[in-house]
Amino acid sequence: MAAVLPRALQRFDVPGPRYTSYPTADRFVEAFTASDHIQALDERRSRAESSAAPLSLYVHIPFCESLCYYCGCNKIITKQHDRATSYLAYLEREVELYTAHLGKGRAVSQLHLGGGTPTFLSDAELSWLMEMLRRNFDIVPGAEMSIEVDPRTVDPSRLSAMDALGFNRLSFGVQDFDAAVQKAVHRIQPAEQVFELVSWARALGFESINVDLIYGLPKQTPESFARTIRQVQELRPDRIALYAYAHLPERFKPQRHIALADLPGAAEKATMLADAMTGFQDTGYRYIGMDHFALANDSLAVASREGRLHRNFQGYSTQPDRDLVGLGVSSIGAVGATYSQNAKTLEEYRDLLDQGRFPVTRGLALNRDDLARRAVIMAIMCQGQVWFESVELAWVLDFKTYFAPEMERLRELENDGLVVLSDSGIEVTPEGRFVLRAVAMVFDRYLQTDLNRSRFSRII
Template sequence: MKQPLIITQAHIERYDVSGPRYTSYPTADRFVEAFDAAAYSKAAEQRNISHWAQPLSVYVHIPFCASLCFYCACNKIVTKRYEQSAIYLNYLQRELNLHLDKFSQAQTVNQLHLGGGTPTFLSDEELTSVIAMLKKAFTWSEEGEYSIEIDPRTVDQQRLQHLRNLGFNRLSFGVQDFDTDVQQAVHRVQSYEQVDSLMQQARQMGYQSINADLIYGLPKQTPATFRETIAKITTLRPDRIALYGYAHLPSRFKPQRRILQTELPHAVDKIQMLSEAMQQLMQAGYVYIGMDHFALPSDALAIAKQQGRLHRNFQGYSTMADQDILALGVSAIGKMGPTYSQNAKTLEEYYDFLDQGQLPIVRGLALSRDDLIRRAVIMAIMCHGELSYESIDLSYMVSFRDYFKLEMQQLVEKENQGLVVLEEDGLKVTDMGWYFVRAIAMVFDRYLQHDVNRARFSKIL
């Protein structure tokens, strides 16, 4: 086991700043209203001409939750009115039909993700209808990845089996923390025994991969209590673990105003939680995928990392190639060729567009050549922790050192701080650099170079 890294107070003070998570570049806050349904239609038409045979990834956003988690920054609607979901699914069908009208060929899907909100807010019958809708619309690859986010409080053995029968082969459990005081502080109480039982049942049912989400930096967390949570999660041995830093942005997300600032751990404690968690997980046999993901060596994510096939999209790290994403539902973000698009963020607006027979796309972005070059650089750093200058030179017909002359000067500073190693033909992120990988990627973010309003992003630490 490696010795713990020495992260100084100077590192903490320098990098206790806000910055993007880079599930995309440019980031979603750069989307513009000028990119609308008409612009998306042009992108779909281009797909028909040049890339129609490439499989699709489909994301479906289910916004409803029966209970409010105070830390949540997702687009969600907290309600006990379960009849709302039936109305919503009717509009999902309308939206899907409008998308299908844009394609000239039958489409194959090799990746599906149901997120939220709480997808398991839907009844078994409603989940069946969602899958039936998608199976009627697309050809499903036999080797595809079909996943759904699970709130352990909303499922039992029967529901897990139903999801498996529908074709889901991957589950993502929202765990966050096992400490009772922390759970009460964020209004999400669920026992270790409950999660343990569900995971064991899921394995017996043949799910190919089980993920567990954890969050460090929550109110009332301490390095000691979080060590216990990590110890417990390693005994459950999920195939993947997502270890997120809590993003406290109460000015943007109203539920977070119920969290007391004084109960949040300081940056130095968050660094200790992350450092110790990484050590514990790797000692338990997990492979560090990057930034916030770990996987067992046998999991497809770890294999993709080893083979250099790792990618990053709006759902985080992915084994799939940089493929188009068809996004359905309120606030959902999709990708079509060199474009991004996002649906209306409120149900009222989402429904209104569809009542008029229009796709509910309200903003997006057509990437420039500079965006594409910088995206390639940032994703190489975020996914692989290294970058070959020649690969950028050959792919985009530029001289990396000339194109990024100013950025190279900033990287020298990062090298002096021990975050990267600069070589003649590329750069590598150091072990310490992985703690601050977002800061390294930010060097290449053109939109941040003159940005004075970074507070909309979460803290790096």
Template sequence: MTSIALAPDLQTSAHSVSAEMLARFDIAGPRYTSYPTADRFVEAFGADDYGAAARQRRLGASARSPISLYVHIPFCASLCYYCACNKIVTRHASRGREYLRYLSKEIDLHVARLGPGTPVSQLHLGGGTPTFLSDEDLADLMRMLREAFSFSASGEYAIEIDPRTVDAGRLAHLARLGFNRLSFGVQDFDPTVQQAVHRIQPAKQVFDLVAAARQLSFQSINVDLIYGLPRQSVASFDRTLAQVCELQPDRIALYAYAHLPDRFKPQRRIATSDLPYAAVKIDMLARSIAALTEAGYVYIGMDHFARPDDALAVAKRQGRLHRNFQGYSTQPDCDLIALGVSAIGHVGGTYSQNAKTLEEYYDHLDQGRLPVVRGLGLSRDDVLRRAVIMAIMCQGHVDFESIGIAHLINFPNHFATELAALGQLAADGLVQVTDHDLTVTDKGWFFVRAVAMVFDRYLQTDRKRARFSRII
């Protein structure tokens, strides 16, 4: 497939998207940070099933293969109306200290099953707001993790940051703890939009923090943006994009706002009438892609951009790009150990998720049990379809022979129904299908989730998709 790094025709392609096509694809669908998606997890899969997978890893050939760690810190000092994360709004710092005590218990239970000193090549602290924790608490957390696992000297160690919770001194502390990647939650620089989502943070504050992070030699600085927020316009988001290009982060995550007020109570404070229409959102996306690629960023796909020398862009060029529960990643398909309330992990052919409330999470650990409350053991068909969907989401290209050899199938025969279903997408100019492969076109990247959905067996039998965000 020809690289889409420069994406020269994406803005032109956006103008060829008709109102009829927008209406047809204004549907709900998964983001495919995993396949099967988390809504398919079942309560029949529990702590014993996870324990069996962990012990199998310990006894198998992958025992000394590096893992990825995710730690969920659920606390936030204030509420952002757009947020769909599992979070607890509180200003009581003591709750963070209590949470660490339970994390310590959970870590010990994982080590008992995985064995001590499992190598770690990637760590991600997410939330909530990880920087809700005090400097002392963050130091204690890193100490616990380093005592339980063996951290690679060349690993990627990232933390999500609310700019309102840190200063240059705190960034220096994070560097001393071993973090080498920072992700700043910006969302939008426009004051009117910030007021509408209850997240006021002046642009100067972010610029000063990024400058301080560069002086501290952090390897990678990411900025999160959201388009489709209340009171956003094409013009206002253009101004935010111009400021981001001036800021020059190493990576940019550009997410579409998912308005699901029935599922996420804080979003009920957002008036639907304040949200931009689908046509405006796709214009924002097209202009964002044009502005960021013109500024020198590589379009990784769907919602990520990176500088050409960033590890994410290198992985894209080399065909090593991966997608996991944190989005696009440079890591191969390695096991992911998830710690904390609601955290989702992946070990061997299984997915597992912890209890979603603190009360239930604490109760399991008080009884000496891992807090895994649901999950899934992947079938052969799940593994096959995951490979196809991830190839679409990461590379925009599926080579039928490669998939066939890896999974012992004849791709055109096995997926005859799906390939037939791609006919309309091909007629719309979203994909190109030959006897040997399928390729997502420039215009198709706006609807890449719809392309992947064709291969989602669960969606073919369940059309109730209200639980997902809109794909535009």
């Protein structure tokens, strides 16, 4: 991966969306209510009578035993594991509302447990949750079933229990193997522990093992992160997610534990990213886009080669766009041309379910412009190219006329060597893929008049 031109790097060390959706979640409005969500579900049920498109399920487990200072997730820090029992009961109430509108036994081809810490749940509680989901949905053979794993909360016997429950994909939260960095972010987990767990997971036959890394953390240096990269190369997971740390202490209180002076600068972060990209690609990983790498035979890499890559609220996906049912506090769903988000506090989530209501508190109904721009942005994020004709046929528009201002801005990126424009389309160069989000941002109508981007993570 070639390095970005210095001038371009300086220009694009700015905040920007990750585009797990378009419009992004910060554009959701409270004017979108549970009634709008119900209408989308009922319309989906009508469509499903003639179309058997499977659903995706996301379940948010908000509990964590200890606080990681870098974290910006919606979480509840507690050592009281009995709180999970009550939470699972409320999840079942929410599922019953969905089956009342979608019908029972709808096919599901993708399930993801995120958090928080899904492995905060005991084996018995995970079993209860999976039994409840299988009772209400038809999880089809071959479905992708993934769970985020905090290595500090599991052992080989717990991995065996997850395997028995049908999970076939694991994502281990590593972040960094360096002891000083782990201490600075309040997350101590020896490398030996992770290596042992990955070895057991492979022995059990899990189809795909992902490792999450973060660069830009306190106490990190290009030299220390290079050591972590070498250890991950030795670990050789099927996939790697390499995220940039977003320091937003005004939004995320735990980050106030981190001293600004301990954070690496933009140039150091760029070096870490460039070294990681080079190191992973030189050892057999394919660069999927933005922050994901996968071994050549992994399904994500295969989908990327074949142009079948998609992106949703969990990141890159091998499956085509699915209606997504988000369960649990703060979960986001996508049904038809709508997005919805549940209440962000456990108290409000429970209160709405106690009233027999969906816990949806905001969302968005997409208009035609949103949908057309979403198609362009997702093509950039997933394929690194946009063909004018495909967009024109799908949305009955003349691309160069409809997106005339955007084409002008793209010419500036072309001068920087980040994109190539032709009569038939837009192609992101290898250098441009380094700042893929910046290319996508050109088509974000909401950002064009928005001067307050501080709520987003930085691109580099």
